[in-house]
Amino acid sequence: MTDSTFSMPAPHPKERRLIFENISKPGYDTSLETYLRHGGYESLKKALGMKPGEIVDAVKAANLRGRGGAGFPCGMKWSFIKYDDGKPHYLVVNGDESEPGTFKDRYILHHDPHQLIEGVVISAFATNCHLSYIYIRCEFPHAAKIVWKAIQEARAAGFVGKNILGSGFDLDIYVHQGAAAYICGEETGLLESLEGKRAYPRIKPPYFPAVLGLYMQPTIVNNVETLCHVKHILRLGSEEYAKMGTPGDGGTRTLCVSGDVARPGFYELPVGAVTLGELIFDLCGGLRPGRKLKAVIPGGSSAKVLRAGEKFKIKAKGPDGAMTEKEIDMLDVVMDAASLAAVGTMVGSGGVIVMDDTRNMVQVLNNLNQFYAHESCGQCTPCREGSLWMSKITTRILDGGGVEKDPATLKNVADNIAGRTICAFGEACSWPTQSFLTKFPEEFSAASAKLLN
Amino acid sequence: MGMNERETQSGAQVAKVTPEFEAQAEDLISRYPVSRRSATLPLLHLWQNTFGSIDDSGVEWIAARVGVGPVQVVEVITFYPWFRRKSAGRTIIRVCRTLSCALAGSHDIKEKFCQAVGVDPHSHSHGFGAPPPTAPDGEFSVEFVECLACCGSAPVALINDDLHERIQPEDVPAIVKKYQS
Numbered sequence: 116m117t118d119s120t121f122s123m124p125a126p127h128p129k130e131r132r133l134i135f136e137n138i139s140k141p142g143y144d145t146s147l148e149t150y151l152r153h154g155g156y157e158s159l160k161k162a163l164g165m166k167p168g169e170i171v172d173a174v175k176a177a178n179l180r181g182r183g184g185a186g187f188p189c190g191m192k193w194s195f196i197k198y199d200d201g202k203p204h205y206l207v208v209n210g211d212e213s214e215p216g217t218f219k220d221r222y223i224l225h226h227d228p229h230q231l232i233e234g235v236v237i238s239a240f241a242t243n244c245h246l247s248y249i250y251i252r253c254e255f256p257h258a259a260k261i262v263w264k265a266i267q268e269a270r271a272a273g274f275v276g277k278n279i280l281g282s283g284f285d286l287d288i289y290v291h292q293g294a295a296a297y298i299c300g301e302e303t304g305l306l307e308s309l310e311g312k313r314a315y316p317r318i319k320p321p322y323f324p325a326v327l328g329l330y331m332q333p334t335i336v337n338n339v340e341t342l343c344h345v346k347h348i349l350r351l352g353s354e355e356y357a358k359m360g361t362p363g364d365g366g367t368r369t370l371c372v373s374g375d376v377a378r379p380g381f382y383e384l385p386v387g388a389v390t391l392g393e394l395i396f397d398l399c400g401g402l403r404p405g406r407k408l409k410a411v412i413p414g415g416s417s418a419k420v421l422r423a424g425e426k427f428k429i430k431a432k433g434p435d436g437a438m439t440e441k442e443i444d445m446l447d448v449v450m451d452a453a454s455l456a457a458v459g460t461m462v463g464s465g466g467v468i469v470m471d472d473t474r475n476m477v478q479v480l481n482n483l484n485q486f487y488a489h490e491s492c493g494q495c496t497p498c499r500e501g502s503l504w505m506s507k508i509t510t511r512i513l514d515g516g517g518v519e520k521d522p523a524t525l526k527n528v529a530d531n532i533a534g535r536t537i538c539a540f541g542e543a544c545s546w547p548t549q550s551f552l553t554k555f556p557e558e559f560s561a562a563s564a565k566l567l568n
Numbered sequence: 569m570g571m572n573e574r575e576t577q578s579g580a581q582v583a584k585v586t587p588e589f590e591a592q593a594e595d596l597i598s599r600y601p602v603s604r605r606s607a608t609l610p611l612l613h614l615w616q617n618t619f620g621s622i623d624d625s626g627v628e629w630i631a632a633r634v635g636v637g638p639v640q641v642v643e644v645i646t647f648y649p650w651f652r653r654k655s656a657g658r659t660i661i662r663v664c665r666t667l668s669c670a671l672a673g674s675h676d677i678k679e680k681f682c683q684a685v686g687v688d689p690h691s692h693s694h695g696f697g698a699p700p701p702t703a704p705d706g707e708f709s710v711e712f713v714e715c716l717a718c719c720g721s722a723p724v725a726l727i728n729d730d731l732h733e734r735i736q737p738e739d740v741p742a743i744v745k746k747y748q749s
């Protein structure tokens with residue numbers, strides 16, 4: 116079987132690997148035996164000796180935030196499910212990993228399936244779920260086989276199935292393969308897909324997964340990496356786990372860096388441990404020789420772009436505890452959810468795409484616009500029409516047919532999508548256009564001014 | 569199974585469903601104890617992997633198994649880019665089109681693959697269940713796909729089930745050779 120073998124260098128000294136601790140070790144394979152030799156399923160044993168509510172509290176106290184993109188507090192999400200409401204509960208794992216720039220779950224699924232399974236069993240025990248599906252995009256055909264085999268091994272050893280390790284807790288886990296549609300990463304689209312339908316996202320309210328999820332029952336949807344963290348919270352204790360991160364955002368986070376850097380790859384770091392500048396220049400070895408930084412998309416393709424040299428005024432606590440305003444460069448922005456939100460973008464899925472000074476921003480935006488136009492599910496008119504319209508305009512500009520009002524038209528279209536759709540794809544597809552136009556206006560006007568109106 | 573046989577699938581060929589296929593389908597359906605309809609995608613994958621594409625007989629067979637009308641299976645096929653109503657090449661080369669791969673030269677790589685296997689580099693599938701562009705001899709299909717979640721080792725391509733990373737233009741002929749029968 117061939118799967119990615121690149122991007123797995125030894126950890127950088129600034130890294131702290133929990134999720135990727137074993138994956139990068141030579142000789143570490145996907146067998147149960149190997150996993151057990153590395154302390155596997157010890158957290159599960161601990162969990163089964165706890166009360167389910169205590170596990171939820173531990174995850175809350177650890178300040179674990181979802182790693183799929185939205186960054187929702189995981190413990191809070193779980194507590195929306197009433198443990199004994201008499202309804203069936205389901206746990207669905209989001210392994211659709213399709214936000215451009217993101218490539219962390221692929222390594223977990225291919226190289227450490229038992230870590231995920233252990234996280235799933237603990238999480239299902241905490242929330243009274245007895246049936247779980249791991250939704251894996253079909254472009255990971257080996258992962259589906261590897262995870263399914265691991266589930267069967269775990270079942271044979273009593274970690275999955277009936278009466279897990281004699282606790283009386285039952286859980287079945289199955290793998291479900293997607294079919295190459297980005298929208299299946301959106302949690303309610305994913306549930307529709309799992310029900311055998313087109314992946315049209317559901318409107319919230321009322322269809323919050325925790326209330327009306329899979330088969331209209333209370334359902335938890337979590338990202339692959341998020342559920343792996345649960346195991347480490349129990350292993351380390353909430354306090355130590357939370358301490359690694361920033362207030363309200365605990366543990367480690369995997370940042371995936373791609374584009375124009377010398378050493379692309381994934382880097383697992385304590386939340387907030389590095390700035391954007393440290394990430395690019397220390398960890399990733401800077402840009403290629405002779406090139407300068409031009410732009411960074413910090414959290415998956417939907418995140419708003421940052422321009423090299425851009426300055427921000429942020430509020431910071433001084434040594435005396437008083438809040439002061441200070442000006443920082445984009446390279447000094449800390450790579451955590453709060454800091455990136457404070458400068459108008461997001462940490463999202465952790466996918467950092469770096470572009471150097473040889474890149475044409477109209478081309479870059481056009482690439483993203485084509486992605487969104489292709490992936491819009493077509494349910495909501497503003498998104499279906501708008502994403503295609505934006506893509507047609509940027510393509511036309513590149514083909515030399517730009518007109519002076521194109522930037523304004525692009526902005527107008529984008530502004531009329533965000534906030535007017537059933538799911539957050541609307542925002543995801545308009546943020547690139549809005550931010551590229553704001554940050555690089557001169558490139559768009561120069562490219563569009565070739566023809567007279 | 570030869571290309572022509574797959575191309576000429578018709579309703580009459582439901583008989584091609586072997587007991588082994590039947591057993592695989594039952595196993596998949598059993599993984600969805602709450603709703604058989606959930607087995608729609610798995611059965612479409614099984615059918616396409618086994619017979620090359622999902623013709624009318626497949627639609628009808630799956631619809632009956634999961635308890636929906638044929639149109640509800642067709643609407644699923646036409647929504648998801650992975651599924652096709654007509655056969656593709658024996659080997660399918662899916663080159664990533666999205667940003668990190670594009671920055672690393674994926675457009676050039678895709679063109680090289682097209683030239684190496686005889687697919688028109690300017691043709692593309694129009695979706696809705698259409699197969700990817702395929703060489704006249706039926707050996708290869710080449711298409712652009714969206715981000716394959718391996719952006720750190722761009723440019724990448726998924727060839728049948730295997731991932732190829734950091735593809736350089738000069739690697740293309742040797743890669744193609746591995747898949748030539």
Ligand SMILES: Cc1cc2nc3c(=O)[nH]c(=O)nc-3n(C[C@H](O)[C@H](O)[C@H](O)COP(=O)(O)O)c2cc1C
Pocket residue numbers: 180181182183184185186187189209210211212213214297298299300301302303336337338339341342538539540543
């Ligand atoms: C358009 C769109 C695409 C998404 N794609 C993914 C994805 O590929 N993987 C993922 O885990 N979450 C994705 N999400 C986020 C999910 O909807 C959901 O928030 C997440 O799975 C919840 O898990 P978490 O709380 O553990 O992060 C996407 C959201 C949107 C709006």
Ligand code: FES
Pocket residue numbers: 215216217664665666667668669670714715716717718719720722724
């Ligand atoms: S952009 Fe090609 S794998 Fe992500």
